[in-house]
Amino acid sequence: MSSRYRDREIEEVSPRRGGRRRSRSRERNTRNHRSRSRSLSPWDRNRHSYRSRRSRSRSRERGGQSGRSGRSRSRSPREDRRDRLKERRRDSRSSSTENMDTNRSRKNNTKDRGEDSPMDQSYEYNNLDNGLEEGELSAPVKRQPISLEELLERKAQKEKEESRPLYLSKEERAQIAVERRKREVEEMRKNQNLEKKPLFSDFDEISRFGKDKERSPDTTELEERRRQREENIVQKDLLKEQEAIKNRYLGGEKKRRRMRRLNERKFVFDWDASEDTSVDHNSLYKQKHQVQLFGRGRIAGIDINAQKRDQSKFYGDLLSTRRTDEQKLRAEELVLRQKEREKKALWDSRHWSDKELDQMAERDWRIFKEDFNISTKGGRIPCPIRSWRESAIPRSILDVIAKLQYEDPTPIQRQAIPIGLQNRDVIGIAETGSGKTAAFLIPLLVWIQNLPAEERGTESDDGPYAIILAPTRELAQQIVEDTNKFAQGLGIRTVGVIGGLSKEEQGFLLRVGCEIVVATPGRLVDVLENRLVHYIIRKNLF
Ligand SMILES: Nc1ncnc2c1ncn2[C@@H]1O[C@H](COP(=O)(O)OP(=O)(O)OP(=O)(O)O)[C@@H](O)[C@H]1O
Numbered sequence: 023m024s025s026r027y028r029d030r031e032i033e034e035v036s037p038r039r040g041g042r043r044r045s046r047s048r049e050r051n052t053r054n055h056r057s058r059s060r061s062l063s064p065w066d067r068n069r070h071s072y073r074s075r076r077s078r079s080r081s082r083e084r085g086g087q088s089g090r091s092g093r094s095r096s097r098s099p100r101e102d103r104r105d106r107l108k109e110r111r112r113d114s115r116s117s118s119t120e121n122m123d124t125n126r127s128r129k130n131n132t133k134d135r136g137e138d139s140p141m142d143q144s145y146e147y148n149n150l151d152n153g154l155e156e157g158e159l160s161a162p163v164k165r166q167p168i169s170l171e172e173l174l175e176r177k178a179q180k181e182k183e184e185s186r187p188l189y190l191s192k193e194e195r196a197q198i199a200v201e202r203r204k205r206e207v208e209e210m211r212k213n214q215n216l217e218k219k220p221l222f223s224d225f226d227e228i229s230r231f232g233k234d235k236e237r238s239p240d241t242t243e244l245e246e247r248r249r250q251r252e253e254n255i256v257q258k259d260l261l262k263e264q265e266a267i268k269n270r271y272l273g274g275e276k277k278r279r280r281m282r283r284l285n286e287r288k289f290v291f292d293w294d295a296s297e298d299t300s301v302d303h304n305s306l307y308k309q310k311h312q313v314q315l316f317g318r319g320r321i322a323g324i325d326i327n328a329q330k331r332d333q334s335k336f337y338g339d340l341l342s343t344r345r346t347d348e349q350k351l352r353a354e355e356l357v358l359r360q361k362e363r364e365k366k367a368l369w370d371s372r373h374w375s376d377k378e379l380d381q382m383a384e385r386d387w388r389i390f391k392e393d394f395n396i397s398t399k400g401g402r403i404p405c406p407i408r409s410w411r412e413s414a415i416p417r418s419i420l421d422v423i424a425k426l427q428y429e430d431p432t433p434i435q436r437q438a439i440p441i442g443l444q445n446r447d448v449i450g451i452a453e454t455g456s457g458k459t460a461a462f463l464i465p466l467l468v469w470i471q472n473l474p475a476e477e478r479g480t481e482s483d484d485g486p487y488a489i490i491l492a493p494t495r496e497l498a499q500q501i502v503e504d505t506n507k508f509a510q511g512l513g514i515r516t517v518g519v520i521g522g523l524s525k526e527e528q529g530f531l532l533r534v535g536c537e538i539v540v541a542t543p544g545r546l547v548d549v550l551e552n553r554l555v556h557y558i559i560r561k562n563l564f
Pocket residue numbers: 427428429430431432435452453454455456457458459460
């Protein structure tokens with residue numbers, strides 16, 4: 023060891039020399055302090071005085087501990103007050119260590135949150151309240167807890183801030199949703215991996231993996247297979263789920279329970295009973311009694327249809343033996359009548375055109391009218407004409423009709439002619455050109471033809487048998503022509519009393535005599551006034 027190092031060691035070990043050094047340095051410090059304090063501001067001076075006071079008090083404490091009784095110089099009231107305060111601080115430190123710890127932890131928490139703890143604030147207030155200088159704020163003072171009202175107020179304010187709605191933009195919301203979805207997917211995958219974890223132990227897995235690795239060093243293929251297997255499982259699950267949804271909401275195909283029929287043979291024997299050639303020696307089984315049940319009774323184990331057949335045969339035979347001949351004949355008659363009725367019912371169902379006139383039923387006439395669009399109103403209306411041949415029109419008129427080549431009557435003629443033939447009033451309504459003229463002419467001609475011969479004299483004084491009034495000259499002229507077509511062949515004369523034509527000629531023809539007058543109203547009145555026509559209707563006809 024060199025002499026230089028030895029000297030330093032001696033310096034550190036020797037207290038006497040060190041004490042001297044310290045006293046020297048203190049002297050230097052006080053010197054410096056005095057010289058500096060002169061040039062300092064009041065604020066710096068305060069801080070400096072605080073430091074010097076602290077160093078002095080520490081040295082005093084040290085002096086007290088080392089057995090020195092203290093300085094002999096007199097103390098100022100301010101120094102006394104400071105000492106008292108320090109003692110109080112010491113007391114508070116020793117008595118409330120626990121409080122200090124909790125306060126420290128609170129302080130740390132609040133620091134983390136970037137806030138000033140209320141305790142710190144109260145701590146500062148307390149210092150100020152106690153009249154301490156600002157330079158002494160770092161000194162610990164007994165901490166006063168925050169008041170309950172203030173605590174509640176702060177809590178309410180915090181809750182209010184938390185409950186305030188937070189408005190997010192669309193992008194932020196989308197970002198949050200994506201992150202949430204990512205978390206969910208990760209969790210799901212984690213769960214799936216846990217579920218799909220094989221049951222064998224880790225050791226087995228490791229050894230197997232090692233073997234696989236030995237067999238095929240290319241692990242990508244294994245990975246690929248595993249992935250494929252997992253995909254297959256997922257696909258199967260999806261299919262099952264779809265199937266379940268279909269069954270639930272679309273009513274899937276229900277498997278029908280197979281119902282076993284009663285007559286279904288349970289067993290199939292290889293041989294038929296009739297093939298059995300062995301003779302039963304027991305007489306009881308040789309002559310088996312045929313069971314005959316009445317009503318709906320059936321023997322179990324035998325075909326029901328066969329039993330029914332046998333039963334009906336039995337009853338038929340029984341009745342045939344018990345019935346008398348008369349009863350048998352009566353039964354046969356009844357059967358025949360039933361058959362006829364059935365045949366008739368079958369016949370009636372034919373169309374009216376396939377039936378004769380006497381076979382026409384009420385239903386057929388209804389259908390007939392519907393077919394020709396005939397509707398009637400009135401009482402006891404006769405049936406319409408199906409054909410000229412079937413009608414009650416005399417042969418002579420039918421010949422005229424055939425001559426005019428009227429093959430079938432028109433609908434108005436079918437219904438109006440039968441009524442007219444009964445000498446009844448008719449109001450017939452049909453469209454133009456539907457044969458209304460023939461509809462009233464034919465019954466009129468039939469009536470005139472049926473009059474006795476002596477009545478049909480040619481006396482000029484006697485009036486005509488019929489007057490046909492038409493509202494216009496043209497219509498009257500047309501009716502005259504149609505009437506002449508029918509009447510000329512029948513020897514019935516027709517005179518037209520129509521305005522615009524020669525009055526003298528009409529008067530001459532009327533005087534000669536006629537059966538039918540076709541007139542327009544004005545010329546008819548004129549003729550009556552001139553006494554050319556005496557009667558419109560012959561009295562003796564009614
Ligand atoms: N059954 C029939 N078959 C064939 N032709 C017929 C038949 N009945 C009438 N006719 C013919 O039909 C045409 C029109 O007949 P008709 O003048 O009688 O009809 P209408 O109803 O009286 O006409 P309008 O309303 O103009 O007086 C006539 O030429 C007539 O010869």
